[in-house]
Amino acid sequence: MTREAAFRDEAGCALADYPRPSVAVDTALMTVIPAADGVSAQLGILLVRRPPQPAEARPGWALPGTFLHGGETLADAVRRSLDEKAGVTGREPQQLHVFDDPQRDDRGWVLSVAHLDVLAFPELEGLRDPTSTRVVPLPIRLRLPYDHFAIIELAIGRLRGEYRAHPDPHGLLRDSFTIADLREVHEAVAGCVLQKDTFRRLMIDELESLPAAAEGRRGRPAQLFARRRPET
C-alpha cells in the first residue's frame, strides 16, 4: 500500500482516485523600455517564439511558460521557464490568477497559474536570447494564444497598483537615481504624464537622499536618491 493510498479524504477516496490536471505557469515578464528617438519610456513585455501550431503556418509568440514539474514550487517553475525559454534569470514571480477553464488548452486539462515578474531593461537585454525572444512595447498588437492577453491585463493592473503605492518596488532603477529618472519609470508604468512638482513631493518622503548629484546631464544637476533601506 502506498503512502498516498493510506490517507483518504472525507469522501473515502484516495488522492490517486481523481484525474489530476496538468498545472502550468505563464509569466508576464515586464520591463520599462527606456526613451529613445523622441519616444518616451514605455512598458514592455517579454515574448518567446512559439513553434507552429497544427492549424497555423507561421510560428507565433507567447508568454514564457512551462509545466510544473514534480516537487517544484510555482515560483521555481516560473524561474525555470524564464531560464530555459529566454535565458533570463527571474526575480520574484508573483501569482496573479489561476486560469481554469477546462477547455482552455487543446492538449488536455491544463490549469495555468499566471505570474508577474519584473526585470530592469538593461538586465533583460543582457540576458535574453535574441533569437528566440523579443521585448514588445504595450499595448500589444500581436495575436497571443490561450489567456495570455488577459494575463497581461492583470499584470499591468498589478504593476500600476504597486507603483502607485511605492517608489520602485521592483527595482527597475539602479542603486542611485534622480527624481526625474523615477518619474520616467512611473509615467511608463502608469501610461500617462505625471506632474513634476506633485510627483516629487509624493515620492521624496519615501526615498533616501544621497550626498551626491547626477553628472553628465544638461541643466542643473539633480540630487541623487536611493530606495529606502528595509525597516527604517
Place this chain on the structure above:
Amino acid sequence: MTREAAFRDEAGCALADYPRPSVAVDTALMTVIPAADGVSAQLGILLVRRPPQPAEARPGWALPGTFLHGGETLADAVRRSLDEKAGVTGREPQQLHVFDDPQRDDRGWVLSVAHLDVLAFPELEGLRDPTSTRVVPLPIRLRLPYDHFAIIELAIGRLRGEYRAHPDPHGLLRDSFTIADLREVHEAVAGCVLQKDTFRRLMIDELESLPAAAEGRRGRPAQLFARRRPET
C-alpha cells in the same frame, strides 16, 4: 496514440510525461455575525468538522475544501465543497492564492487554491448543517491544519479592501437598510469603530435612497437605502 500524447510541448514531452499534482480548493466562507448581548457585530468564518488525524485523538475543525474533479472549474469545486461539507450554497468564490509548498500535505503533492466567499448570516444559518459545521468569530483561537490560518488572513485583507472601497460589494445586507445597518457591517469587517458622520458622508453618494424610513426601532426613524443599481 492518445489525443494528449499527440501534442508535445517545446521540450518534446507529452503532458502525461510529468507527474501531476492533486489540486484542491479551500474556502474562507466569511459572514458578519450580528450584534447580540452587548457584543457588537463581528466577522465570522465557517469551519467544518474534520475527521481525527492519525496523530490526533479528537476531531478538529478546518476550512471547507475538496479536491478538484475532472472537467470542473475551481469555482465549481468551491461550490461543490460548500454544498457537500456544509449544505451551503456558495455565491461567487474569489481566488486568493495558490499554496504550493510541495511538503504542505502529508498525503502527497497537493496544490491548494485558496478562495474567499461571503454569505449573509441569516442565509448561512438557514442553510448550514449545524452538526458538522460551526461559525466562529474572528480572531480564531483554534488550531487549524495546513495553511488555513494564512488563508483566513488573506481573506480578511481582501474583504477589508473591498469594503473600504464600496458600500456592500458582497450583499451582506438586505435589499433595504439604514446607514446605521451599513456602518455596523463595516465596523465588523474593519474591526474598528467608524465615526457616524464621516461614514455617512462617505457612503451616501454610492447608495440609492428609497422613499421610506425604517420602522420599529427606537429614536428618530432612519432613511432606508439600497445598493446602487448596476450601471448608474
Place this chain on the structure above:
DNA sequence: CAAATAGTGTCTGTAAGACACTATCCC
C-alpha cells in the same frame, strides 16, 4: 418631558493639483 437615534452645519488640518517663481548647471 426624557431618552434615543438620525442627520447636518461647520471648523480644522492635511494633502493633491496647479502655477509661477527661483536655483544652478552647461554652452
Place this chain on the structure above:
DNA sequence: GGGATAGTGTCTTACAGACACTATTTG
C-alpha cells in the same frame, strides 16, 4: 547671457475627521 533642467513657495480645492448642534421619533 541663454537654454535647460532642478527644486520650491504658495494658492486653491477637496475632503477626512471631529465636535456640536438640530430633528424626529418612542415611552
